[in-house]
Amino acid sequence: MHLKIKSTLLLLFLGITFYAQEYSGRGEDINKILTNIDNFSKAYVNAEYDELTLFYSTDGKIFPTGADIIVGHKAIKKQWILPKGSKMLSHKVKPEEIKIIDDYAYDYGYYQGSSRNKKGIVFTFKGKYVIVWKKTDNDWKIYLDIWKRIDDK
Amino acid sequence: MHLKIKSTLLLLFLGITFYAQEYSGRGEDINKILTNIDNFSKAYVNAEYDELTLFYSTDGKIFPTGADIIVGHKAIKKQWILPKGSKMLSHKVKPEEIKIIDDYAYDYGYYQGSSRNKKGIVFTFKGKYVIVWKKTDNDWKIYLDIWKRIDDK
Numbered sequence: 001m002h003l004k005i006k007s008t009l010l011l012l013f014l015g016i017t018f019y020a021q022e023y024s025g026r027g028e029d030i031n032k033i034l035t036n037i038d039n040f041s042k043a044y045v046n047a048e049y050d051e052l053t054l055f056y057s058t059d060g061k062i063f064p065t066g067a068d069i070i071v072g073h074k075a076i077k078k079q080w081i082l083p084k085g086s087k088m089l090s091h092k093v094k095p096e097e098i099k100i101i102d103d104y105a106y107d108y109g110y111y112q113g114s115s116r117n118k119k120g121i122v123f124t125f126k127g128k129y130v131i132v133w134k135k136t137d138n139d140w141k142i143y144l145d146i147w148k149r150i151d152d153k
Numbered sequence: 154m155h156l157k158i159k160s161t162l163l164l165l166f167l168g169i170t171f172y173a174q175e176y177s178g179r180g181e182d183i184n185k186i187l188t189n190i191d192n193f194s195k196a197y198v199n200a201e202y203d204e205l206t207l208f209y210s211t212d213g214k215i216f217p218t219g220a221d222i223i224v225g226h227k228a229i230k231k232q233w234i235l236p237k238g239s240k241m242l243s244h245k246v247k248p249e250e251i252k253i254i255d256d257y258a259y260d261y262g263y264y265q266g267s268s269r270n271k272k273g274i275v276f277t278f279k280g281k282y283v284i285v286w287k288k289t290d291n292d293w294k295i296y297l298d299i300w301k302r303i304d305d306k
Contacts, residue, residue, distance in 0.1 A: 017287045061261070063281045063301055069249070069261070073158055096222070101254045106285045108214070108222070108297055124162045130283050130299045144261055146283045146299050 021109075025100025033098055033105060033133055033140045040142075041091040041113075044080070053077040057134050057141035085118025093129070103135035104143075111147060126150055174262075178253025186251055186258060186286055186293045193295075194244040194266075195234070206230040210287050210294035238271025246282070257286040257296075264300065279303055 023030045036055055040122050043052040053073045056062075062070050082088060091113035098107045112126035129147035133140045180220040189208055206226045209215075209243045213221050217232050234239060244266035265279035282300035286293045287295045 063261075063283070066303060068263075068303070069281050075219050086176075099257075104252075104254050104257075104259070106257070106259070107295065108299075110221075116227070128222050128299070130216070130285070130297050132283070132285070144259065144283050146261075146281070146301060148218075148299060148301055149221055 001098075021095055022039075022097040022099075023095075025098070025105065029100045029105070029135070029140065030098055033107065034095070036140055037093045037095065041093060044091045045088045047075050047082070047088070049081055052080055055142055056138055056145070057143050060142050061144050063144075063146035068110075082115070083118065087116050089114040089116055089122065105133040105140065107131040107133060159192045174248055175250040175252075178251065178258065182258070182288070183251055184255050186260065187248070189293055189295075190246045190248065190260075194246060194254075197244045202230050202234050202236070202262070205233055208295055208299075208300070210289055213295050214297050216297075216299035218224065235245065235268070236271065240269045242267045242269055242275065259288040260284040260286060264273050 040052065040055045043049075043055070053076055056073065056076055058073060059071065060073070060076060062076055062079060064070055069080075070076060070079055091111070093111045094109050095107050096109040098105055108128070108130045110126065110128050112124070114122055114124045116122045127147050127149040129145070131142055131146075132144035134143040135141075179305075187205055193205065193208045196208070200220045206229055209226065212224065212301055213226070213228060213229060213231045217223055217231060220232075223229060223232050244264070247262050248260050249262040251258055261281070261283045263279065263281050265277070266277055269275050278301040280285075280300050282298070284295055285297035287296040288294075
């Protein structure tokens with residue numbers, strides 16, 4: 001009985017460790033990145049595409065569906081704009097790890113959300129991502145942004 | 154006529170700049186990463202899955218199709234093994250940029266290849282990727298590996 005309790009506690013402990021987020025770097029850098037992650041989702045849901053684009057560095061790159069790597073603000077903005085009549089209902093990014101290395105950081109985790117098309121049909125989606133951040137003018141900008149839906153090849 | 158030649162030369166110059174690879178870091182680090190990239194492809198084509206797995210750090214992570222993030226050598230090896238009767242015919246990775254930052258590096262670019270299934274049907278594929286490398290015991294290991302086929306969502 002005593003052993004059984006210990007095993008359970010050990011499993012709980014391992015479980016918590018396994019699912020915890022790992023943030024490594026100065027607090028203000030980590031906080032800035034976490035704030036940018038949340039505000040990116042807000043801008044997306046509010047269809048504020050100019051604001052959304054500004055989360056990327058001017059030489060930022062995204063790796064979208066059905067296309068080569070897309071570079072720079074103008075092309076990135078165009079890529080994010082939803083079809084007319086569609087709306088992003090929710091968007092949430094959950095980092096598993098963020099590590100600051102000098103003026104760069106890597107960040108990976110999961111995202112999920114829901115959107116509605118012009119016919120009113122609601123879709124949910126979830127996936128995983130890797131972002132490389134770059135510190136620019138005392139802010140953190142997305143330099144590389146690649147994501148993959150759970151059902152992607 | 155003179156102007157026309159100048160325009161052509163300018164276009165050629167821009168073209169070369171645009172398509173050039175950008176490598177930033179010590180030569181020996183860049184060369185080690187480039188060698189590992191090539192040898193990864195060779196191991197994959199030769200179905201040497203133990204060797205393939207050793208290109209990842211022990212805490213390495215891949216972001217495969219239809220699954221959550223996969224962590225560690227055992228799970229990564231299992232993920233890479235092709236179905237019985239299938240063969241990887243060719244695999245080539247072309248980095249667009251590699252940048253070393255302390256004991257880490259980011260690397261992104263394109264990949265392409267071809268495989269044959271057990272019915273003898275040949276498939277070609279191409280896509281884009283981001284890798285985060287980690288320097289470990291004077292070698293460079295893949296810590297994060299995410300790829301996306303051109304037709305992915």
